[in-house]
Amino acid sequence: MNNKRFYILIILMFLGVGSLFAQQLLTLESALQIASRNSPDIRRSLLNLERSQESLNAQNAALKSQFSLNLNPIDYSKTRSFDDFNSQWFTQESLGASGTFTVSQPILLTDGTLALNNRFGWQRSTSDFNNVEDRSFSNNLYLSLNQPLFTYNRLKLELKELELDLENANLSYAMQKLNLEKSVTQFFYNVYLAQMSLSISRDEFTNTQKSYEITKNKVEAGLAAKEELYQAELNYATAQSDVQNKKVTLENAKDQFKQYIGMDIMEEIGVMANVEALPVEVDLVKAIDHGINSRMEIRQREIDIETSQFQLIRTKGMNEFKGDLNLSIGIIGEDEKINNIYDNPTNNPRVSVGFNIPLWDWGEKKSRIKAQEAVIKTQELSFDEQKTQIVLDIRQVYRNLQNQLNQIEIAKQSEKNAQLTYEINLERYANGDLTSMDLNLFQTQLSERKMAYAQSLIDYKIELLNLKIQTLYDFENNIGIVPEEIIEKRQK
Numbered sequence: 238m239n240n241k242r243f244y245i246l247i248i249l250m251f252l253g254v255g256s257l258f259a260q261q262l263l264t265l266e267s268a269l270q271i272a273s274r275n276s277p278d279i280r281r282s283l284l285n286l287e288r289s290q291e292s293l294n295a296q297n298a299a300l301k302s303q304f305s306l307n308l309n310p311i312d313y314s315k316t317r318s319f320d321d322f323n324s325q326w327f328t329q330e331s332l333g334a335s336g337t338f339t340v341s342q343p344i345l346l347t348d349g350t351l352a353l354n355n356r357f358g359w360q361r362s363t364s365d366f367n368n369v370e371d372r373s374f375s376n377n378l379y380l381s382l383n384q385p386l387f388t389y390n391r392l393k394l395e396l397k398e399l400e401l402d403l404e405n406a407n408l409s410y411a412m413q414k415l416n417l418e419k420s421v422t423q424f425f426y427n428v429y430l431a432q433m434s435l436s437i438s439r440d441e442f443t444n445t446q447k448s449y450e451i452t453k454n455k456v457e458a459g460l461a462a463k464e465e466l467y468q469a470e471l472n473y474a475t476a477q478s479d480v481q482n483k484k485v486t487l488e489n490a491k492d493q494f495k496q497y498i499g500m501d502i503m504e505e506i507g508v509m510a511n512v513e514a515l516p517v518e519v520d521l522v523k524a525i526d527h528g529i530n531s532r533m534e535i536r537q538r539e540i541d542i543e544t545s546q547f548q549l550i551r552t553k554g555m556n557e558f559k560g561d562l563n564l565s566i567g568i569i570g571e572d573e574k575i576n577n578i579y580d581n582p583t584n585n586p587r588v589s590v591g592f593n594i595p596l597w598d599w600g601e602k603k604s605r606i607k608a609q610e611a612v613i614k615t616q617e618l619s620f621d622e623q624k625t626q627i628v629l630d631i632r633q634v635y636r637n638l639q640n641q642l643n644q645i646e647i648a649k650q651s652e653k654n655a656q657l658t659y660e661i662n663l664e665r666y667a668n669g670d671l672t673s674m675d676l677n678l679f680q681t682q683l684s685e686r687k688m689a690y691a692q693s694l695i696d697y698k699i700e701l702l703n704l705k706i707q708t709l710y711d712f713e714n715n716i717g718i719v720p721e722e723i724i725e726k727r728q729k
Contacts, residue, residue, distance in 0.1 A: 260507045261432060261507070268494075268498055269417075272499060274501050279414065290406075293402075299343065300396070302437075303340070304340050309334060309336065313331070315328065315331075327364055332360070332362075333358060333359060343392060345665050346400070348385055349385065350384075352381045352383075354567075356375075357376045359374050373573050376570050379568075384564075386562055388554060389550050404534040404536075414454075415699060419706055424493060426699070427493070428491055429508050430688070433489075433688065438480045441684050448472065449469045449472070472677045513694065517713050524631050525628055527710045529627060531709040532709060534623055534627070535627070541616045545612050549610065552608075555602050557593040557595065559592070560590060561588045563587070568583065569583045570581065638701065644696070645694060652689070655683040658682070659679045659682070662676055663676065
């Protein structure tokens with residue numbers, strides 16, 4: 238059966254001709270597209286990725302030259318003071334305005350800060366001590382350097398942490414997309430199986446209805462006992478109830494599916510899929526090698542170790558011996574006239590060096606370092622365990638795939654046998670050689686075998702998808718999920 242005829246059959250079987258235009262038909266591909274846009278998990282992962290990206294952007298922007306202007310448009314004060322030398326009180330009044338323009342440049346290489354500052358101001362001061370009023374403009378232009386000594390580079394450490402955080406967010410997003418594909422596929426096939434189960438129950442109800450009519454005619458003709466009619470009526474009611482139950486199960490599966498992919502719960506949908514499964518050749522050695530070299534969880538464990546190393550650096554920086562070097566050089570000019578400020582400038586060099594010398598911390602730093610080293614060892618153990626678990630998972634999926642192929646063949650033959658058995662016994666029932674109860678057992682057996690065959694096909698498809706997630710390699714199309722250049726870069 239080609240795909241076109243198969244899809245037409247699925248539509249007619251599960252949705253009914255009358256409801257074709259009332260429902261939105263979804264394939265697995267279209268469901269994945271909807272989920273990638275609307276899924277809450279994907280949206281949360283994207284927001285986390287955006288947070289990491291913007292944090293790194295902000296840090297990179299902070300490493301560029303920063304311009305600031307600080308204005309003090311008015312500064313007025315009036316004070317009363319006592320002059321010890323002349324033994325008299327005097328009043329001093331001051332009025333001024335100033336502004337400071339600063340260009341600050343962080344130095345990533347040394348964790349220092351280089352700044353160019355210019356402070357311009359005007360001031361008028363009067364005092365009744367000598368009845369003198371002073372008016373002047375002033376300008377202070379200087380270049381300063383602040384450089385930490387004998388300590389770790391905090392700027393580099395923060396930048397590297399943010400870069401790793403962004404990489405981790407990208408890995409988490411990629412993993413979430415794979416997990417989304419797996420979950421959407423599972424929900425999709427749940428709806429498909431519910432549709433198929435409903436269709437089978439309807440067929441079973443139709444057959445039961447025919448059996449009921451045959452039994453009724455036999456009883457009326459005196460060819461069968463009334464007990465046969467009672468059993469046929471019970472079978473008829475049970476089949477009718479089963480159809481209703483399967484409808485409820487289908488609607489519940491649809492609601493769960495729509496909720497997960499982010500669709501409107503009130504929207505009517507149906508799914509169509511080709512569940513024919515073709516055997517895929519899988520090389521176990523290649524699968525394990527590709528999984529170890531490309532699985533994103535491995536890189537995440539490496540990031541955890543690197544992050545723990547950064548925390549160890551910070552811990553070692555507690556109560557450390559460190560220093561600060563401050564240098565500045567510039568000129569100050571002052572005059573009553575603004576044009577003459579630098580007629581007689583004054584140089585103002587400044588140098589200061591300070592040290593922090595820890596003396597005794599009662600073993601706090603030593604204990605904190607040991608605690609962080611234990612964290613690092615734990616992360617390293619998690620890294621080794623992750624690699625072992627990846628190998629175990631791939632081997633398990635591989636064995637499941639091989640076993641599932643056998644289950645498909647068994648289920649296929651079982652369905653075929655159940656169909657032939659039912660047809661034979663239906664003829665026996667029509668000839669009066671079989672009771673309605675016995676026929677109902679064969680009908681139930683056929684329905685179970687049909688569902689088992691469909692389930693085996695879907696299980697194989699899901700295991701193939703699971704192998705793709707475990708190895709990050711698509712064996713159906715023989716292509717890797719992670720580009721080769723990224724794998725090669727990670728191995729260096």
